Amino acid sequence: xxxxxxxxxxxxxxxxxxxxxxxxxxxxxxxxxxxxxxxxxxxxxxxxxxxxxxxxxxxxxxxxxxxxxxxxxxxxxxxxxxxxxxxxxxxxxxxxxxxxxxxxxxxxx
Amino acid sequence: xxxxxxxxxxxxxxxxxxxxxxxxxxxxxxxxxxxxxxxxxxxxxxxxxxxxxxxxxxxxxxxxxxxxxxxxxxxxxxxxxxxxxxxxxxxxxxxxxxxxxxxxxxxxxxxxxxxxxxxxxxxxxxxxxxxxxxxxxxxxxxxxxxxxxxxxxxxxxxxxxxxxxxxxxxxxxxxxxxxxxxxxxxxxxxxxxxxxxxxxxxxxxxxxxxxxxxxxxxxxxxxxxxxxxxxxxxxxxxxxxxxxxxxxxxxxxxxxxxxxxxxxxxxxxxxxxxxxxxxxxxxxxxxxxxxxxxxxxxxxxxxxxxxxxxxxxxxxxxxxxxxxxxxxxxxxxxxxxxxxxxxxxxxxxxxxxxxxxxxxxxxxxxxxxxxxxxxxxxxxxxxxxxxxxxxxxxxxxxxxxxxxxxxxxxxxxx
Ligand SMILES: Cc1cc2nc3c(=O)[nH]c(=O)nc-3n(C[C@H](O)[C@H](O)[C@H](O)COP(=O)(O)OP(=O)(O)OC[C@H]3O[C@@H](n4cnc5c(N)ncnc54)[C@H](O)[C@@H]3O)c2cc1C
Ligand SMILES: [Zn+2]
Numbered sequence: 450x451x452x453x454x455x456x457x458x459x460x461x462x463x464x465x466x467x468x469x470x471x472x473x474x475x476x477x478x479x480x481x482x483x484x485x486x487x488x489x490x491x492x493x494x495x496x497x498x499x500x501x502x503x504x505x506x507x508x509x510x511x512x513x514x515x516x517x518x519x520x521x522x523x524x525x526x527x528x529x530x531x532x533x534x535x536x537x538x539x540x541x542x543x544x545x546x547x548x549x550x551x552x553x554x555x556x557x558x
Numbered sequence: 559x560x561x562x563x564x565x566x567x568x569x570x571x572x573x574x575x576x577x578x579x580x581x582x583x584x585x586x587x588x589x590x591x592x593x594x595x596x597x598x599x600x601x602x603x604x605x606x607x608x609x610x611x612x613x614x615x616x617x618x619x620x621x622x623x624x625x626x627x628x629x630x631x632x633x634x635x636x637x638x639x640x641x642x643x644x645x646x647x648x649x650x651x652x653x654x655x656x657x658x659x660x661x662x663x664x665x666x667x668x669x670x671x672x673x674x675x676x677x678x679x680x681x682x683x684x685x686x687x688x689x690x691x692x693x694x695x696x697x698x699x700x701x702x703x704x705x706x707x708x709x710x711x712x713x714x715x716x717x718x719x720x721x722x723x724x725x726x727x728x729x730x731x732x733x734x735x736x737x738x739x740x741x742x743x744x745x746x747x748x749x750x751x752x753x754x755x756x757x758x759x760x761x762x763x764x765x766x767x768x769x770x771x772x773x774x775x776x777x778x779x780x781x782x783x784x785x786x787x788x789x790x791x792x793x794x795x796x797x798x799x800x801x802x803x804x805x806x807x808x809x810x811x812x813x814x815x816x817x818x819x820x821x822x823x824x825x826x827x828x829x830x831x832x833x834x835x836x837x838x839x840x841x842x843x844x845x846x847x848x849x850x851x852x853x854x855x856x857x858x859x860x861x862x863x864x865x866x867x868x869x870x871x872x873x874x875x876x877x878x879x880x881x882x883x884x885x886x887x888x889x890x891x892x893x894x895x896x897x898x899x900x901x902x903x904x905x906x907x908x909x910x911x912x913x914x915x916x917x918x919x920x921x922x923x924x925x926x927x928x929x930x931x932x933x934x935x936x937x938x939x940x941x942x943x944x945x946x947x948x949x950x951x952x953x954x955x956x957x958x959x960x961x962x963x964x965x966x967x968x969x970x971x972x
Contacts, residue, residue, distance in 0.1 A: 450867065451858075465868045469858040471812075488957045492810035492901060496799035498861045521813070521859045 456529050458511040470504035472496075473516045474536060498522050500545055500552055502537060505529070518545060559754035561666050581746060582753035587760055590786035591619045593940060594778060595793055596765050596801060598622030599631040600741070600926065601918055602793035603748035603759075604933020605940070610755040612934070613941035618757045619787075620749075621780060623764035627745030630795050631926065633863075633895035635818050635852040637831055637842070638927040639676045639736035641703045643692050644962050646950035647904060648699040653947060654931025658739060661930055667747030669739050670845070676736035676831040677711060679880075681725035685836060689731040703733045714830050717883050724879070725836055738831060738842060744929055768804040774913035775805070790915045791940055796861065796896025798919035807911045809919070810956045811898045816855040816923050817865035819874075819892040821884065823847030837876030841884075849884055851877060855897060855923055865894040897922045902955075904962035907936050907948035916940050917953070 451464035460466075472495060478486040495501070501521045506514050516534070518527040518541050527548065528541045536554065545552055560566065560579055570577050593609060595602045598620045609615040622628075638658055640651035657664075658671050680686045689705055696703040708720045708727045720727035749759050760782070767779035768790070777786035792801045796813045823846050833840035838854040853873030856865045870892060878885050900906060900920040905928070907918050918936045921928060935947030950962060 464866060472859075484957060489808070492956045493808035494799070494810060494812050496809070496812050496859060498797070498800050498813075501859050503858065519858075521861045524860070524862055 451524060451526070453505060453517060453526060454529050455507040455510060455513070456515050456531055457507060457513040460507070460510055462507075462510065466507070466509045468506045468508040470506055470514065473502040473504045473532075500527070500549060504532065520549075559750065562668075581750040582759055585758045585760065587619060587621075587758065587763065587780070587782055587785050590777070591758075592617040592787070593789040593791065594618070594785060594787040595620045595791045596778065597629070597792070597794040597797075598626050598745070598749065598759055598761065599629045599793065599795060600627065600744050600748065600929035601631075601795075601921070601932050601936070602791070603745060603752060604929050605791055605793060605918065605936045606752045606757055606933075607748050607755075608933045608937035609941060610752065610757060612937060615941060616755045616757055618752070619785065620752065620757065620759045621763045621765055621778070621785075622759070622761045625761050626749055626759065627742055630895040630897060631745050631929075632742055633818070633893055634741055634926040635840070635842070635850050636738040636741050636926055637676060637736070637833070637840070637924075638671070638739060639733050639831075640701050640927070641676075641678070641692060641696055641731055641733045641736070642964055643695050644904075644964060645695075645699060646962050647964055648696065648701050650905075650931050650935065650947055650951070651928055652699070652701050652931075653934065654928045655736065657930035657934065658927075661739075661744070661747070665747035665751050667743060667750060669743040669747055671737065671739040672845075673735050673737040674829055674831065674842075675714070675732065675734045676833065677706070677714065677730040677732045678833045678835060679711070679727050680705075680729045680731070681722075681727060681834060681836040683728070686728050689729070692731055701733075702735055703731055706730050706732045715828060715832055717827050717881055718832065719880060719882055722879050725834075727880075736831070741926060744926075748933075765801065765804070768801070768806075768912070768915070770806075770912060775915040788914060789940055791936065792910075792915070792917045792919070793936070795898050795919060795921065795925070798898050798917065802910075802917070805910060805912045805915055809906070809917075809953075810900055811906075811920055812859055813861060813896050813898055814855050814858065815860040815863065815865035815894045816852075816897045817870055817892060817894040818850065818852040819870060820844065820848035820850050820890050821887040822890050824849070824887065827883065832880075834876065834880055837880065839873040839877040839880075841877055841881065848890060849887065855899065861896055863894045863896055899923070902961035902963050903965040905932070905951055906953055907932065907939060907945075907951040908953040909939075909943075910953065
C-alpha cells in the first residue's frame with residue numbers, strides 16, 4: 450500500500466485518502482507558443498520507469514495539492530513537498546541521488 | 559510444422575504421444591533481419607504473422623525480454639467485442655473480431671474463441687442515451703449490436719439482480735457475436751505459425767538500445783548482442799515509453815497498473831460476458847468455472863504489475879450488488895498488468911520521428927480483442943508505409959487535434 454505524507458497538513462495516510470494528479474513540473478505553454486511546445490505540454494509524457502515527480506491532492510483530508518517524488522519501478526516514495534515550486538527542493542534531489550546513483554534532475558527534457 | 563488434427567491425435571495415441579514436436583523453435587539471433595519486432599505479446603506476434611502471410615516478409619525476428627505472452631497478453635480478461643463509437647475504432651475492432659472467428663482454422667491451433675455475447679449494462683439515464691447512440695452508430699458501421707430491455711438482460715443472465723437499489727439495470731448494449739478467447743493460445747498459436755514460416759521468436763532477449771544512422775533505424779542492442787534490421791516495429795504495450803526514449807521521442811502515454819481476479823471455480827451459471835461501466839466492474843465465467851472479474855485502472859504511473867487493493871475492493875463490492883450469488887465466493891488469484899493509456903483511449907499505430915521505425919501501442923485496457931486486426935493493419939503499415947486501417951491512429955493526431963475519443967464509450971477497462 451502506497452503511503453503519502455501531506456506537506457500541507459502533515460497527515461500521513463494511505464493512498465485511498467489521496468487523488469493522483471499526473472506529472473508535475475510541466476512547463477505551461479499557452480497563446481503565442483509554437484505547436485510543438487503546446488503539444489509537448491499537453492501530451493508528451495515523461496512516463497519514466499524510475500524516478501517520477503507527480504501531483505497529488507489530499508482529497509479526503511485538507512483538500513490541498515502537493516507534489517511527490519516516487520519511483521514507478523519500486524513504488525518507493527522519496528518524499529513529498531509543496532506544490533508552490535517549479536522544481537523539487539534540494540533535500541529531495543539529494544535523497545534521490547543518494548538512492549539512485551547516476552540520476553539527475555531533468556536529464557530527459 | 560506437423561498439422562494438428564483428429565488424425566494426429568489418434569496416431570500419437572498409438573505411440574505413447576512420443577511424436578509431438580516442439581510448437582516453435584528457440585533459435586539464436588542472426589546478425590541481421592529484414593524486420594525486427596520488439597515484444598512477443600499478441601500484437602507483436604500478429605504483426606509478424608501477417609508480415610509473412612499477407613506481405614511475404616519472413617526474414618523476421620520477434621524479440622521478447624521475458625517469455626511469450628508474459629505481458630498483458632497473458633494477463634487480460636479476454637473480452638472480445640467491437641461495439642465502439644467512432645468509425646476508425648469500429649473498423650479496427652470489427653476487422654479484428656471477424657479475424658478471430660476463423661483464427662483457430664487459420665493457425666491450425668485452437669484459440670477457443672467463444673462468441674457467447676457481451677452486454678454492457680446501462681445503469682443510468684446517461685448510459686441509456688449513450689448506448690442507444692452507440693447502437694445507432696454501430697448500425698451505420700455494419701457492426702451487429704442492439705439496445706435491449708432489462709427483461710431481456712435478465713433472460714440472458716438470470717443470476718443478475720436488475721433491481722439494484724442504487725443502480726437498477728435500465729437496459730444494455732448487446733453484441734451477440736462478441737465473446738472471449740483463450741489468451742495464451744492466441745500467443746502460442748501465432749508463435750507456432752511464425753516459427754513455421756521461418757521466423758525467429760527469441761525469448762529472454764531484452765532490447766536495451768535502438769541504433770540509428772542518418773535519421774533511420776539500423777538495428778537494436780540487446781542482452782544477446784547487436785542485431786541489425788531494415789525495419790523496426792515497437793510493440794511493447796506498457797513499456798512503450800522506455801522504448802520511445804531509446805528511439806529519441808516521447809509518447810502521449812502513461813503506464814498504469816490494471817488488475818483482475820478470478821474466484822474459485824463453480825458450476826456453469828453465466829454464459830455471457832457482462833460489463834457494468836457505471837460501477838466499474840465486469841464479469842464472465844471461464845471454461846474452468848472461475849468467475850473472471852476486472853475493473854478500472856489504477857490512477858498513478860506504475861511499472862510493478864501490482865495494483866492497489868482498494869480498486870479490487872471497489873470492483874468486487876459493486877459486482878456483489880449486481881450479482882448477489884457471488885457474495886460467498888472465495889477469491890482464487892489476483893494479478894496486474896501494466897497498461898499503456900493514451901489521452902483519447904485509442905491506440906497508436908504509426909510511423910515515428912525515426913525513419914523505418916514504427917510503433918504499435920496505446921491499447922491500454924482493451925487491446926486483446928484487437929490482436930489480429932492490429933497485426934493485420936500494422937504489418938501493412940510496416941510493409942507498405944501506409945495502411946487504411948491504421949491511418950487515423952497516427953501519432954500526429956494529438957498534435958493535430960484529431961482525437962478518436964473512446965473514453966466515454968469505454969468508461970471501464972476491458
Ligand atoms: C488485467 C487486464 C485485463 C485486461 N482485459 C482485457 C479484456 O478483457 N479485453 C481486451 O481486449 N483487452 C484487455 N486488456 C488489455 C490487453 O491485455 C492488452 O491491450 C493487450 O494484451 C496488449 O498486447 P500487446 O501484445 O501489445 O502487449 P503485451 O502482451 O504486454 O506484450 C508486450 C511484450 O513486450 C515485451 N517487452 C517489453 N519491453 C521489452 C524490451 N525492452 N525488449 C523486449 N521485449 C520487451 C514484454 O515483456 C511483453 O511480453 C487487459 C489488460 C489487463 C492488464
Ligand atoms: Zn493535507
